[in-house]
Amino acid sequence: xxxxxxxxxxxxxxLARIDLSPxxxxxLTIDLGQIVESVKKVQEVATPDVPATSHPMPLTNVFRDDIxxxxxxxxxxxxxxxxxxxxxxxxxxxxEED
Amino acid sequence: MKxxxxxxxxxxxxxxxxxxxxxxxxxxxxxxxxxxxCANEFGQGxxxxxxxxxxxxxxxxxxxxxxxxxxxxxxxxxLGCDIAxxxxxxxxxxxxxxxxxxxxTSQYDEPIAFNGSLTIELESGRQVTxxxxxxxxxxxxxxxxxxxxxxxxxxxxxxxxxxxxxGGVPLVEIVTQMIEGGEADSPEIGKTYVAxxxxxxxxxxxxNARMEExxxxxxxxxxxxPRGSNILGTRTETKNVNSLRSVERxxxxxxxxxxxxxxxxxxxxxxxxxxxxxxxxxxAGRPKSDADDYxxxxxxxxxxxxxxxxxxxxxxxxxxxPPAARRxxxxxxxxxxxxxxxxxxxxxxLDAVEATIAAGASAQAARKWWTGEVARLANVAGVAADSLVxxxxxxxxxxxxxxxTLTDRLARQVLEGVIAGEGTPLEVVDSRGLAVVSDDGPxxxxxxxxxxxxxxVLAKIRDGKVQAAGAVIGAVMKAMRGQADAARVRELVLxxxxxxx
Numbered sequence: 001x002x003x004x005x006x007x008x009x010x011x012x013x014x015l016a017r018i019d020l021s022p023x024x025x026x027x028l029t030i031d032l033g034q035i036v037e038s039v040k041k042v043q044e045v046a047t048p049d050v051p052a053t054s055h056p057m058p059l060t061n062v063f064r065d066d067i068x069x070x071x072x073x074x075x076x077x078x079x080x081x082x083x084x085x086x087x088x089x090x091x092x093x094x095x096e097e098d
Numbered sequence: 099m100k101x102x103x104x105x106x107x108x109x110x111x112x113x114x115x116x117x118x119x120x121x122x123x124x125x126x127x128x129x130x131x132x133x134x135x136c137a138n139e140f141g142q143g144x145x146x147x148x149x150x151x152x153x154x155x156x157x158x159x160x161x162x163x164x165x166x167x168x169x170x171x172x173x174x175x176x177l178g179c180d181i182a183x184x185x186x187x188x189x190x191x192x193x194x195x196x197x198x199x200x201x202x203t204s205q206y207d208e209p210i211a212f213n214g215s216l217t218i219e220l221e222s223g224r225q226v227t228x229x230x231x232x233x234x235x236x237x238x239x240x241x242x243x244x245x246x247x248x249x250x251x252x253x254x255x256x257x258x259x260x261x262x263x264x265g266g267v268p269l270v271e272i273v274t275q276m277i278e279g280g281e282a283d284s285p286e287i288g289k290t291y292v293a294x295x296x297x298x299x300x301x302x303x304x305x306n307a308r309m310e311e312x313x314x315x316x317x318x319x320x321x322x323x324p325r326g327s328n329i330l331g332t333r334t335e336t337k338n339v340n341s342l343r344s345v346e347r348x349x350x351x352x353x354x355x356x357x358x359x360x361x362x363x364x365x366x367x368x369x370x371x372x373x374x375x376x377x378x379x380x381x382a383g384r385p386k387s388d389a390d391d392y393x394x395x396x397x398x399x400x401x402x403x404x405x406x407x408x409x410x411x412x413x414x415x416x417x418x419x420p421p422a423a424r425r426x427x428x429x430x431x432x433x434x435x436x437x438x439x440x441x442x443x444x445x446x447x448l449d450a451v452e453a454t455i456a457a458g459a460s461a462q463a464a465r466k467w468w469t470g471e472v473a474r475l476a477n478v479a480g481v482a483a484d485s486l487v488x489x490x491x492x493x494x495x496x497x498x499x500x501x502x503t504l505t506d507r508l509a510r511q512v513l514e515g516v517i518a519g520e521g522t523p524l525e526v527v528d529s530r531g532l533a534v535v536s537d538d539g540p541x542x543x544x545x546x547x548x549x550x551x552x553x554x555v556l557a558k559i560r561d562g563k564v565q566a567a568g569a570v571i572g573a574v575m576k577a578m579r580g581q582a583d584a585a586r587v588r589e590l591v592l593x594x595x596x597x598x599x
Contacts, residue, residue, distance in 0.1 A: 012393075015191075015391055015393065017193055054186060054396030054398075054402070055396070055398070055401055055402065057401060059401040060184075060401055060402045060403065060404040061401075061402075061403060061404055061405070062161070062162065062400075062401050063161075063162050063163070063164035063167065064135070064161040064162060064163060064164065065164060065165075066128050066129045066130050066163050066164065066165035066166070067129065067130065067135060068129055068130050068135055068136070068137045069130075069134075069135030069136075071136045071137070071146065071147050071148055071149050072148055072149055072150075072153075074143065074144070074145050074146055077145045077148045077153060077262070078145060080155070085245075085257075085259050086144070087143055087144040087145050087146075087261075088144045088145065088243075088259035088260055088261050089145070089195075089259065089260040089261075089262070090257055090258075090259055090260075091195040091257065091258050091259075091260060092257060092258075093254075093255050093256060093257055093258065094194075094195065094242075094244075094252055094255070094258055095252045095253050095254075095255075095383070
């Protein structure tokens with residue numbers, strides 16, 4: 001039994017700006033369902049005495065000093081941009097006229 | 099743009115209770131960005147301070163700026179917050195061109211600071227305690243400019259340009275709990291709260307705190323609850339209200355707009371709204387997505403921040419006196435009337451006046467010179483008054499006036515000399531020869547000459563018409579080019595007139 005519905009996959013795809021065909025949605029629904037099932041198994045062994053963790057390394061407080069290091073040149077920064085205008089990135093319109 | 103219909107403010111309050119909430123973003127003034135070593139500075143060319151990390155390029159790896167953590171903890175403490183024993187960063191995922199990474203590195207379930215409060219005082223003397231839900235760390239977005247279209251605004255623009263210099267600059271976002279019971283004071287509460295935050299971050303030195311440069315930015319949440327109901331209304335979030343006056347206006351506007359809509363049977367859309375400084379209105383932005391849509395998850399490239407209690411206490415010991423308490427103390431110490439004190443506060447001259455008094459000047463004289471002549475000259479020069487002249491120089495000037503060496507008029511000339519870089523007040527007095535003539539010899543000579551040339555005035559004075567002496571005093575002051583003490587001249591005029599039998 002899958003814990004994921006096709007609607008959820010379509011919703012996630014739209015949030016992630018990924019255009020999926022109905023076939024892809026169907027197959028991803030099965031794949032993601034299996035992943036959710038596997039995670040469920042892990043949760044079964046994760047009893048309350050196992051603290052939740054977001055990082056595999058037992059590290060905290062890894063800091064850098066507040067010292068300036070050289071940045072990219074403007075040309076390097078813009079080299080991957082699909083479009084530019086002078087020294088700025090150029091992007092399509094964001095909001096329609098209201 | 100369709101003109102929004104507004105309900106009269108008093109009428110709106112009769113029908114509805116405003117419920118407020120504020121999110122204030124404070125840009126920290128660290129030397130570098132939050133997660134990379136790019137400079138945190140503006141004014142240079144666009145896209146000069148970027149690297150793979152803040153541009154979200156492959157290979158970029160964030161590293162936390164220790165100073166930013168320190169500033170965030172100090173700010174949290176100043177707001178009376180608890181500092182988390184374990185705190186972590188999370189990715190807030192959304193697509194918007196000002197964020198090259200396609201996520202903002204923020205904090206979600208474990209903010210660095212939480213459960214604070216800030217008591218503000220309104221002009222009426224009413225005290226309002228604003229509960230702070232949390233203060234969390236995140237990185238700023240780049241700066242967009244919108245091109246084409248009718249107005250250069252985001253709506254209807256042909257395209258937009260992005261400068262990522264600001265992308266990745268450290269921010270602390272301070273989130274209040276719901277503020278109820280603000281009633282007709284609601285707009286003023288917004289303004290006063292943001293002013294208090296600005297004052298605190300400035301006193302802490304963690305931000306440049308210039309609202310006009312976006313160092314402190316406010317999002318104002320407003321909803322209306324029908325009288326007699328206990329169900330909260332749908333809220334709107336007006337973004338980037340970037341002056342104190344605008345906060346006040348935007349809250350008032352939203353109360354009036356929402357009241358008009360609701361009373362006409364309409365519904366409020368949960369959305370972000372844009373504030374337009376020029377028209378004093380808000381307009382719909384993107385519909386507010388549910389929190390779930392951001393798909394927050396722990397930032398895998400960063401380890402948790404777990405400030406030790408020792409470190410937190412060390413930082414607590416560095417906190418300055420709370421600005422509100424300091425103001426109360428200084429006003430009492432100086433014995434200023436409310437208006438006098440407000441004048442100093444509003445001119446941003448508390449530090450300057452305090453330092454001038456510490457250098458030996460009387461409180462009233464320090465206030466008078468800073469908010470008077472220095473402020474006037476600064477205004478003419480278009481700079482901040484406290485950048486024009488040093489407090490110890492103003493104190494020295496005041497000392498010369500009080501010792502009788504200078505009249506106010508001469509002192510203003512000396513001040514100009516000091517500002518022009520001619521040296522200390524005393525040096526300017528010497529070099530410009532501006533001291534009051536205190537030797538009676540030259541004064542008596544000038545008086546006798548004036549009396550001799552105005553025999554009618556002399557006669558009047560002798561008849562006891564003392565006010566006639568004014569004409570002679572004026573002539574003498576003119577002859578002395580103002581470099582005389584008018585009170586002494588008056589004494590001498592009466593004395594000479596009496597003895598010139």
